[in-house]
Amino acid sequence: xxxxxxxxxxxxxxxxxxxxxxxxxxxxxxxxxxxxxxxxxxxxxxxxxxxxxxxxxxxxxxxxxxxxxxxxxxxxxxxxxxxxxxxxxxxxxxxxxxxxxxxxxxxxxxxxxxxxxxxxxxxxxxxxxxxxxxxxxxxxxxxxxxxxxxxxxxxxxxxxxxxxxxxxxxxxxxxxxxxxxxxxxxxxxxxxxxxxxxxxxxxxxxxxxxxxxxxxxxxxxxxxxxxxxxxxxxxxxxxxxxxxxxxxxxxxxxxxxxxxxxxxxxxxxxxxxxxxxxxxxxxxxxxxxxxxxxxxxxxxxxxxxxxxxxxxxxxxxxxxxxxxxxxxxxxxxxxxxxxxxxxxxxxxxxxxxxxxxxxxxxxxxxxxxxxxxxxxxxxxxxxxxxxxxxxxxxxxxxxxxxxx
Amino acid sequence: xxxxxxxxxxxxxxxxxxxxxxxxxxxxxxxxxxxxxxxxxxxxxxxxxxxxxxxxxxxxxxxxxxxxxxxxxxxxxxxxxxxxxxxxxxxxxxxxxxxxxxxxxxxxxxxxxxxxxxxxxxxxxxxxxxxxxxxxxxxxxxxxxxxxxxxxxxxxxxxxxxxxxxxxxxxxxxxxxxxxxxxxxxxxxxxxxxxxxxxxxxxxxxxxxxxxxxxxxxxxxxxxxxxxxxxxxxxxxxxxxxxxxxxxxxxxxxxxxxxxxxxxxxxxxxxxxxxxxxxxxxxxxxxxxxxxxxxxxxxxxxxxxxxxxxxxxxxxxxxxxxxxxxxxxxxxxxxxxxxxxxxxxxxxxxxxxxxxxxxxxxxxxxxxxxxxxxxxxxxxxxxxxxxxxxxxxxxxxxxxxxxxx
Numbered sequence: 052x053x054x055x056x057x058x059x060x061x062x063x064x065x066x067x068x069x070x071x072x073x074x075x076x077x078x079x080x081x082x083x084x085x086x087x088x089x090x091x092x093x094x095x096x097x098x099x100x101x102x103x104x105x106x107x108x109x110x111x112x113x114x115x116x117x118x119x120x121x122x123x124x125x126x127x128x129x130x131x132x133x134x135x136x137x138x139x140x141x142x143x144x145x146x147x148x149x150x151x152x153x154x155x156x157x158x159x160x161x162x163x164x165x166x167x168x169x170x171x172x173x174x175x176x177x178x179x180x181x182x183x184x185x186x187x188x189x190x191x192x193x194x195x196x197x198x199x200x201x202x203x204x205x206x207x208x209x210x211x212x213x214x215x216x217x218x219x220x221x222x223x224x225x226x227x228x229x230x231x232x233x234x235x236x237x238x239x240x241x242x243x244x245x246x247x248x249x250x251x252x253x254x255x256x257x258x259x260x261x262x263x264x265x266x267x268x269x270x271x272x273x274x275x276x277x278x279x280x281x282x283x284x285x286x287x288x289x290x291x292x293x294x295x296x297x298x299x300x301x302x303x304x305x306x307x308x309x310x311x312x313x314x315x316x317x318x319x320x321x322x323x324x325x326x327x328x329x330x331x332x333x334x335x336x337x338x339x340x341x342x343x344x345x346x347x348x349x350x351x352x353x354x355x356x357x358x359x360x361x362x363x364x365x366x367x368x369x370x371x372x373x374x375x376x377x378x379x380x381x382x383x384x385x386x387x388x389x390x391x392x393x394x395x396x397x398x399x400x401x402x403x404x405x406x407x408x409x410x411x412x413x414x415x416x417x418x419x420x421x422x423x424x425x426x427x428x429x430x431x432x433x434x435x436x437x438x439x440x441x442x443x444x445x446x447x448x449x450x451x452x453x454x455x
Numbered sequence: 456x457x458x459x460x461x462x463x464x465x466x467x468x469x470x471x472x473x474x475x476x477x478x479x480x481x482x483x484x485x486x487x488x489x490x491x492x493x494x495x496x497x498x499x500x501x502x503x504x505x506x507x508x509x510x511x512x513x514x515x516x517x518x519x520x521x522x523x524x525x526x527x528x529x530x531x532x533x534x535x536x537x538x539x540x541x542x543x544x545x546x547x548x549x550x551x552x553x554x555x556x557x558x559x560x561x562x563x564x565x566x567x568x569x570x571x572x573x574x575x576x577x578x579x580x581x582x583x584x585x586x587x588x589x590x591x592x593x594x595x596x597x598x599x600x601x602x603x604x605x606x607x608x609x610x611x612x613x614x615x616x617x618x619x620x621x622x623x624x625x626x627x628x629x630x631x632x633x634x635x636x637x638x639x640x641x642x643x644x645x646x647x648x649x650x651x652x653x654x655x656x657x658x659x660x661x662x663x664x665x666x667x668x669x670x671x672x673x674x675x676x677x678x679x680x681x682x683x684x685x686x687x688x689x690x691x692x693x694x695x696x697x698x699x700x701x702x703x704x705x706x707x708x709x710x711x712x713x714x715x716x717x718x719x720x721x722x723x724x725x726x727x728x729x730x731x732x733x734x735x736x737x738x739x740x741x742x743x744x745x746x747x748x749x750x751x752x753x754x755x756x757x758x759x760x761x762x763x764x765x766x767x768x769x770x771x772x773x774x775x776x777x778x779x780x781x782x783x784x785x786x787x788x789x790x791x792x793x794x795x796x797x798x799x800x801x802x803x804x805x806x807x808x809x810x811x812x813x814x815x816x817x818x819x820x821x822x823x824x825x826x827x828x829x830x831x832x833x834x835x836x837x838x839x840x841x842x843x844x845x846x847x848x849x850x851x852x853x854x855x856x857x858x859x860x
Contacts, residue, residue, distance in 0.1 A: 052643045068668065076643055094692060098678050112674035159818070178816075181793035186770045188711075191688060191696060192777035195709035196788075200698065201781045202625035203614065209698040210707055210779045213614045213624045214686045220668040222814065224635035228482060229815040231642035236461045236820055238649055245818040252796055253814030255785065257624070257631040259474050260523035262797070263809045266782040273705065277620050284602055285611060285621055292621045294606035331510055373603035375611035375621040377684065378676030381666055384607060386588050392663055393673075406677035411636050411667040413589070415574075416647065416655040 052417045053078040056234070059136055060117060061124075061145040064092055064216070065189070065250060066174045067113035068223035070144055073230070074116025075410065075420050078142075081435050082117040083133075085124070086455060088428040098401055104428065106401060111425045115396075115407060119426025120435045121455050129454040130155050132441070137162065139439035141243075142230055143171045149184045159245050170233040170243040172226050178249035188250070190216035197254025198261065205276040222253040282334040283346055285375065286353040292375040293353055293361050297334045297345070304329045309368045310349070319352045382406060396424050429455065460487020460822045465645075468493065468547055469528070470568070471557025472500040474627070475585060475661060477524040479634035480555055482813050483641070484527045486822045491529045491551075491838060493544055494831050496860050497536075503831065515831050516804040522828030526800060526810045531839065532832030532860055535566050539858045546843050548573055553581045553641055560586055570656040580654040581644040585637050587629070589660030604629035608665030609672065615685040622685075632668055633661040694742040695721075698779060699754045701762035707779035708762050710753070710769065717774050718742065724772040725756055795823075802827035835859055 056078040060070035074080040084092070093104035098111070122136075123129035134157060137143060143162075152158045162169060173179060176188035177196075186192075194200045194212040204211035229246035237243055255262070265272050277285035282297040295310075296303065307329045314320035324345075334342065353361060358374035365372035376384060382393060394409035410420030432455055436446045449455050465488040469480050480490045494500060496515070502524065503515040531547075533540040545568070548554060554573060556563050563569045563584075570582040587604045605611060605628045611621040640657045648654055666673065675681045688709075690696045696711045712718050715738070722731040730752045735745045742749060757765060762778045769776035778784070785791060786809060794816065797809035810824050839845045839859070853859045 052647045068670075071670075072639070096675060096679060096681065096691075100679070108675045108678055109671045111678075112671040115670075172815075177790050178794055181790045183790035186777070187773065187775040188777055189713070189775060191690065191698075191711045192709045192775050195698065195707070195779045196777040198780050198782060198785050199625050200709065201707075201779045203622065205616070205619065205622075208616060209688065209700070211614060211616075211622070211698070212688055213610060213628075214683065214689075215613050215669060215672050217610075217624060217628065217668075220632060221635065223668075224632070224639050224664075225814045228635060228639040228642055229813075229817065231639055231646060232461045232486060232820070233817055234646060235642060235649070236817070238646070240819075242819070244820065246815050247818070248815040249790075249794060250814075252791065252794060252812075255791075255796065255811055255814070256478060257626045257628065258782065258785075259478075259626055259630065260520050260811070261626075262782045262785045262811070263523045264519045264782075266786045266809070268782075271781050271783055274625070277622050285606075285623065287620060292606075292611065294603050294611060294623075296602055333508070333510070335508075371603055373606045375606045375623075376609050377612045377682050378609060378669075378672050379680075379682060381607070381609050381669075381673060382677060387663070387666065390589055390660070390663070392666060393677075403678060405674055408663070408667045408670050408673055411664050412640055412657055412659045414640070414644070414655055414657045416644075416653065 052076050052414065052419070055079075056142065057081070057140045058142040058144055059083060059140040061143065061147070062174065063089075063146045064109070064113075065219045065222065066144055066146045066226065067092065068219060069172070069174065069226040070117055071113055071115055072223060072227045072411070073142075073144070074422065077417060080117040081431065082114055082119045082426055084119065084121050084428060086121050086453060088121075098398070098403055111398075111405070112407065114425035116422045117426055118431035118435060119429065120432050121429040123454045124155075126452070126454050128449060128452050132449055132454065134165070135441070136439050137166050137169060141168065141170060141234070143169060144174075144226070144230070145171070146174045149175055149179045163243065163245070166243070168237060168241065168243050170230055170237065170246065172230045172233075172246040172248060174222055174226050174248040174250065176250045178252065179247045190218045193218040193250045193254060197251045197257070199254055199257050202258075202261070202272070202274050204274045206273060210274060217257075218250050218254055221257060222248055222250045225253045282342070286350055288353050288358045288361055288374075289356055291358045291377070293358055293372055294375060295349075295353075295370075295372040304332065306370045307332060309370050313364060313368055313370070314348075314352050317352075319348075319355075321348065324348050394421055396421075398424065459820070460485070461817070461820045463487035465489070465553070466551045467491070467553040467555065468551035469555050470563065471555070473502060473557060474520070474524055474630045475634045475637070476555055476557030477502070477521075478631070479583075479585070479637035479641070480528070481524060481526065482638045485813055485824060486820060489529065490527070491531060491547065491834070492525070492829070493535070493547070494530050494532050495534055496532050496831060497534055499831060514804065519805055519808060522802050522805055523808060523810060525828035526824040527826045528829055529834035529838060530829035530831055531835050534857055534860045535568070537856075537858050539853065539856070541566055541568065543839070543843065543858070544568060545576065547838070548577060548580065550842055551580065553583070553645070555637065555641070556582070556584045558586070560584075574654060574656055578653055579648060581641060581648060581657070582654070583637055583641055583644075583657045583659065585633060585659040585661065587661050589658055589663060602627055604662045605665065608662050609669055610665065613672070613683070613685050616687045617685060629661040629665045633659060633664040636664045689746070692739065692743070694739065694746040695749045695753055696746075697750055699750075699757040701757055701760055701765060703762070706762045708757055708765055709777050709779060711775045712742070713775075714739065720772040721769065721774045724769055724774065728752075728756070798824050800824060800827040803830060832859070
């Protein structure tokens with residue numbers, strides 16, 4: 052959908068996914084790394100455990116559908132080459148700390164004057180300006196400052212984040228949205244603009260209006276583990292966990308009835324449970340003893356069965372229950388395989404074939420999805436610099452200076 | 456809403472219930488688009504009923520979550536079970552540039568409002584459907600809700616303590632991830648339409664956007680057979696990396712140290728205590744191997760500090776640190792205030808509430824919100840009278856017949 056769009060991707064890990072989304076939409080995304088490769092971005096774990104920046108699995112996962120070049124932005128020669136590359140690009144995607152471009156002598160105002168059509172998208176922890184703009188943060192600190200961690204976790208332990216960086220996962224599609232909005236405006240005005248993405252601010256919508264709904268509630272709401280409100284929604288199964296909510300009002304009634312009917316079939320529903328009227332069931336109205344009794348009955352039923360058994364039984368009975376999949380179980384999930392969500396990329400020089408999620412949507416006019424493997428270090432230097440108008444001599448000179 | 460914004464003049468017709476659909480189109484309202492929701496009094500959006508107590512009458516206009524997720528939108532109430540209402544809906548499709556549908560697959564087709572049916576009527580239309588598993592999935596009628604989507608995508612398995620159960624991040628992460636993809640796909644399809652003049656159907660599965668986001672996790676499992684599971688707050692390659700207690704009730708600070716410079720800065724900020732000079736803590740590998748000891752000693756120090764003062768002190772020293780902010784803190788966060796994240800708007804049933812903007816700002820297109828979320832059917836007269844040109848008598852008749860309802 053974005054064929055002919057040229058993107059220069061100077062992002063670190065917090066922006067890798069944003070560039071990948073643009074590439075999967077058909078844009079020509081060129082990943083820019085320092086000479087020798089992006090040391091932070093090409094981090095462990097490595098394919099088959101062999102320490103080698105070309106085998107970094109996070110790099111291979113998040114930089115697909117991009118070409119790759121090297122350029123040393125710490126050197127003046129690299130920076131002047133960079134300014135020429137910007138003439139080639141429609142979009143600069145970067146995660147430079149606020150003020151970095153200004154220190155190099157081409158802050159946004161200068162860039163905008165030199166390249167009036169250029170769209171710049173800057174992803175930073177807190178935004179380009181403001182009291183916290185200079186603050187350092189990666190995923191954990193962003194998730195803390197953005198309000199999600201306070202509500203995640205068990206009440207008797209510290210607040211929690213997800214073990215994978217969800218702050219980046221939320222910011223990436225918003226950054227892309229901002230870029231596309233700026234391009235939409237450019238189509239009318241001919242002029243680019245700056246998209247100032249705050250990782251913290253992109254976290255807030257994970258709270259679904261929480262500050263407005265709960266911000267003045269006394270006492271303030273607290274994290275409550277595998278529960279929402281008073282009721283449990285994650286349950287131990289024989290070999291893992293399953294997700295099943297007791298709350299949900301009238302919409303939940305058929306499911307609760309169906310679950311108890313299932314438990315009756317297997318002889319796991321005591322008389323008091325079978326005689327429970329679900330029409331006016333309100334988990335919030337139960338006292339602690341009644342809730343414990345209910346949870347103990349359901350919990351015993353779940354704990355005695357595997358995730359797969361519970362999921363299959365729930366599907367057959369139209370009960371909204373799902374397995375808490377690990378990554379291998381996600382890869383095996385039948386619905387996802389039926390939609391061909393996973394594609395295998397061959398890495399012949401690494402002697403490996405790896406499954407990747409192939410797309411994030413299906414569109415009738417264009418194939419959305421993974422188009423090529425992540426670039427090797429400097430893999431596309433010649434092609435990209437030539438396309439950007441550099442002569443072979445200029446490229447050789449940059450290389451000789453150590454800027455590539 | 457004013458004429459300002461990238462999408463001034465753009466018309467979006469929104470059908471469906473729940474947070475994901477509402478959040479997706481909110482981005483366009485913020486940039487000047489007109490978003491019209493077709494709703495129903497007989498079957499209100501469940502977000503309009505979340506605040507209600509079982510057994511009590513429901514005021515569908517008094518749900519804060521609905522109001523907050525739908526600022527500046529218009530609402531028309533049509534009972535799509537009635538053919539006359541479906542005919543009006545089709546005329547609104549003719550008015551629209553974009554139609555979003557957040558329904559169980561098949562529901563709209565039954566009403567003659569399915570994506571293919573709409574595109575046959577109007578080829579330049581952009582139709583985005585979203586659902587848990589996607590519309591082409593043979594299992595798409597399976598009963599599931601958002602929380603189950605996050606579990607299937609893997610976010611539950613990845614959130615929690617290693618010695619305890621899977622938790623999942625707060626909220627419904629597939630409900631917060633997928634609308635961002637729906638929005639960027641609308642924006643991409645609009646660019647495509649601008650160049651080629653044709654519309655298209657885009658189908659989004661909430662679970663798939665979650666799995667796609669977790670590409671690194673999937674690739675690690677596929678390549679190395681690695682079953683990375685929830686690790687509390689720990690992060691390979693960083694130590695200390697955790698959330699530590701501060702002075703006061705349930706006050707916490709997040710601290711992450713990724714390199715020697717940050718560790719030395721942290722040690723200096725602590726006043727270079729003797730424990731931190733331990734040879735085991737020299738170098739990232741040593742710190743990571745001994746992080747339980749670091750965590751204990753660090754927590755003993757942070758426990759005596761005020762969270763916000765400690766954040767300022769550590770940030771000034773060059774250490775990544777941030778207060779674990781609760782809802783109430785966000786309303787007073789100076790950085791969010793600087794970005795004008797919250798806009799207070801008055802709502803007829805709820806009074807003033809803080810409405811929230813997207814996480815990015817466009818330098819030339821500030822955008823914003825001017826009105827709170829709509830009452831159900833609040834814009835019936837404007838929509839049916841001014842957009843569709845119905846007379847007052849016709850509107851009254853359709854209301855009496857239960858078409859407008």
